[in-house]
Amino acid sequence: MTFKYVDKPEVFIGLGDEETPCDLCHQQKPCFDAAAFFGEEEMAWICPDCLANGRLYERDSYTCQGDVMELKRQLKALNPALTKADIEDLADQKTLELEKTTPHLITWQDWEWPCADGDYARFIGYGSRPFYQHLAGGSDAESFFKKSIDYAQNEAPNPDELWEDVPKKSINNYADSSEYSTLFYVFKSLHSDRIITLWDSA
Incomplete structure (x- = not known):
């Protein structure tokens, strides 16, 4: 699938x-x-x-719902020669593809699907300390997690406090995720190794 x-x-x-x-x-x-x-x-x-x-x-x-405003900003930065209409058309195409052909991710709150490198990012799993350690590839997992927090969520709450809520055991499937009242959703760019984390609570 x-x-x-x-x-x-x-x-x-x-x-x-x-x-x-x-x-x-x-x-x-x-x-x-x-x-x-x-x-x-x-x-x-x-x-x-x-x-x-x-x-x-x-x-x-x-x-x-895709973060279309951020997508347009990224597309413009990556393609300065394109007209505003071209950017609008490209963003609309990508947003429709996301919103019409992507399985519904079950979340506590409604938030906009994140972007990276001029496209929407791919959801790759639920955040946990072992998962971030794996993604960090030998770097410090806590620092890696803090850098991954989505730009729209950087201000609240404190990243140090968020790290305390990151599960200490791997979350391997949706059934496992239902055991937690705070979840971290991990996305990866389609075009680079950039990781983005969104979070929400019940």
């Missing part, structure tokens, strides 16, 4: 416990829960194939 902006969604998001009819193709199969999608059109279930193949482009429904 491959999605551009989410790694291993069957592990980190999960499919329904039983096969259900997809709201789009109406086939009975393992589906993602679509009840929390955004937009005017309510849905209950969507199968991975319909989501990956862009069937949501036909509906007033989307799975997340």
Whole structure:
């Protein structure tokens, strides 16, 4: 199961416990829960194939909200020769792809999907001290974590306090994540090794 902006969604998001009819193709199969999608059109279930193949482009429904303002800023910085209209078109294309073909990441609060290097970043797992140690590649895990905190969340609360809440055990799947009242969502750039962390609490 491959999605551009989410790694291993069957592990980190999960499919329904039983096969259900997809709201789009109406086939009975393992589906993602679509009840929390955004937009005017309510849905209950969507199968991975319909989501990956862009069937949501036909509906007033989307799975997340991209940080389009930051995306436009990055695209302009990376492509100074492009016109404002070109930047707008490119940002809209990337945002639609994110919001219409990405599995819905289950979070406590609603926040905007982060960007890196002129594109939306890929969700790669839930933050934990062992995970940050792995990502740091021999560097100090705490310092690596603090540098990864998303620009929009830098001011609150103190990164030192946040580190205290980072789980000491690995979070290997969505079931494990439900054991914590504060979660850290780790994203990786599609174009570099940059890591971005967003967090929220129940």
